[in-house]
Amino acid sequence: MVKVKSRDILQLVTAYPLSKNLEQLQIELGLPSIRNLSEIENVFGCSTKVKNHLLNQLDHLFAYPDGAARLLTSQLASFLEVEPEQLFIGNGSDEIIRLLIRAFLNPQDEAVMAEITFPRYKTNVTIEGGKPVLVPLKDGVHDLDKMLTSITDQTKMIFVCNPNNPTGTIVEKNALMDFIAEVPEDILIVLDEAYYEYATNDAYLQSIPLLKKFSNLVILRTFSKVYGLAGLRVGYGIMDPFVAAELNKVKEVFNVNQLAQTAAIVALEDQDFREECVKKNEEGRIYLERELSSIGYTFFHTQANFMMVHTDKSGDWISSELLKAGILVRSGNALGYPNSIRVTISSMEDNQYFIQTLKSLRRNE
Ligand SMILES: Cc1ncc(COP(=O)(O)O)c(C=O)c1O
Structure with missing residues (x-):
């Protein structure tokens, strides 16, 4: 039995919920690969x-x-x-x-x-x-x-x-x-x-x-x-x-x-690297905004490398369906938007795969 006590204030604090290890998740779900569109990192790596x-x-x-x-x-x-x-x-x-x-x-x-x-x-x-x-x-x-x-x-x-x-x-x-x-x-x-x-x-x-x-x-x-x-x-x-x-x-x-x-x-x-990444992000943002609008989803206008997309389902449901197709996004539920998902603007290939999968989810509704 632990007798030591931490500061009282820590009763009000919870540890930051770290995301699951990607390889582990892939094995658990039996997926051939996972496209990670849930972390807001630079998907193009570094210089x-x-x-x-x-x-x-x-x-x-x-x-x-x-x-x-x-x-x-x-x-x-x-x-x-x-x-x-x-x-x-x-x-x-x-x-x-x-x-x-x-x-x-x-x-x-x-x-x-x-x-x-x-x-x-x-x-x-x-x-x-x-x-x-x-x-x-x-x-x-x-x-x-x-x-x-x-x-x-x-x-x-x-x-x-x-x-x-x-x-x-x-x-x-x-x-x-x-x-x-x-x-x-x-x-x-x-x-x-x-x-x-x-x-x-x-x-x-x-x-x-x-x-x-x-x-x-x-x-x-x-x-x-x-x-x-x-x-x-x-x-x-x-x-x-x-x-x-x-x-x-x-x-x-x-x-x-x-x-x-x-x-x-x-x-x-290496400012060329930075400029290239900003350019690709901008292209991705414009593509996602156009495609999401065409399938009737709304979103917050982003100026970052991620986007909060609102859906007519719960964010938990959409994110679990996307994961079955090998796409990891962040459900908006824990972020204060229960009917939204937060998605990282990614390579054009991943952006397109994300949109295709969303479209097929809508068709199967
Ligand atoms: C708004 C904001 N500020 C600060 C940070 C922390 O960034 P870092 O500690 O990696 O510089 C993050 C990370 O996601 C962030 O989103």
Whole structure:
């Protein structure tokens, strides 16, 4: 019988539900193969230049990484045209979310966020003893007006996920700029732009110039998505040097491993790869939007590499039927949309197979 007790707050927290191992699932279901359209990773992998470069790094594995990620920081600073002091490199942007909350939220402080958004904001706020204040989305989009009116004297942070996971929607740039200007200066605004590179719509805000005016703005981006390096864990934040310095106080010394730092530097140099992926994603998005509309499905307008598709059945049912045909998607049920599925925009072959299978499900109804 275990006698030790964890912190009381952990009664409110559940472990993140990890997806099943793909090979295991394939064996269990007796399927020849599974097309994985459920994870929001880069289905086109990563740059070949990154792969080749990493092979040269194997002789250096004995050494601790550079705890300040100096080379990556300086390359990224010139690429983004910001000062190195404005950057913080993290073990994925996940880590930066956790560290921001750890550094800026006292117990009982409130953090405003969308009700349906990236779940790690809520989990980390809860773990630190803060209070998540959840604001429902409006047609799948952040309700910025409601978020503003949810601010109280206890509010210390606001999260805006743009494009939003899991809806893929963006907030329009003028509305977002007005919102940022309205938020009191002593509240940290965390603008999570994990899918930044995929957002090609003119209405999408280019947020970096705003850092000059708003010292309470933090922009988060990552190498996990368009650069295809999710397995290495490297993300970054752009912020006021004061905020970055506070994060340095609470981070692990060697938070980003050396292979990740090196891979990110090379990935940044290969902008052709990024452009190619964005182009293919755009083609896939246009194809899916056209085909889904033609079979009478609606969806949220995405600016990311995934799409929330609404159906007339339950998301659980549709996803289990798709799985029988060897396509893994995410049921919207656990994501707050019981009659929807979230599908990753994939290679054209997989997009087409997904559409054909949906069509045949409709025919067999
Ligand atoms: C909106 C959003 N933010 C942050 C992350 C974390 O990304 P990473 O830790 O891989 O940089 C994800 C991952 O799916 C995400 O969807």
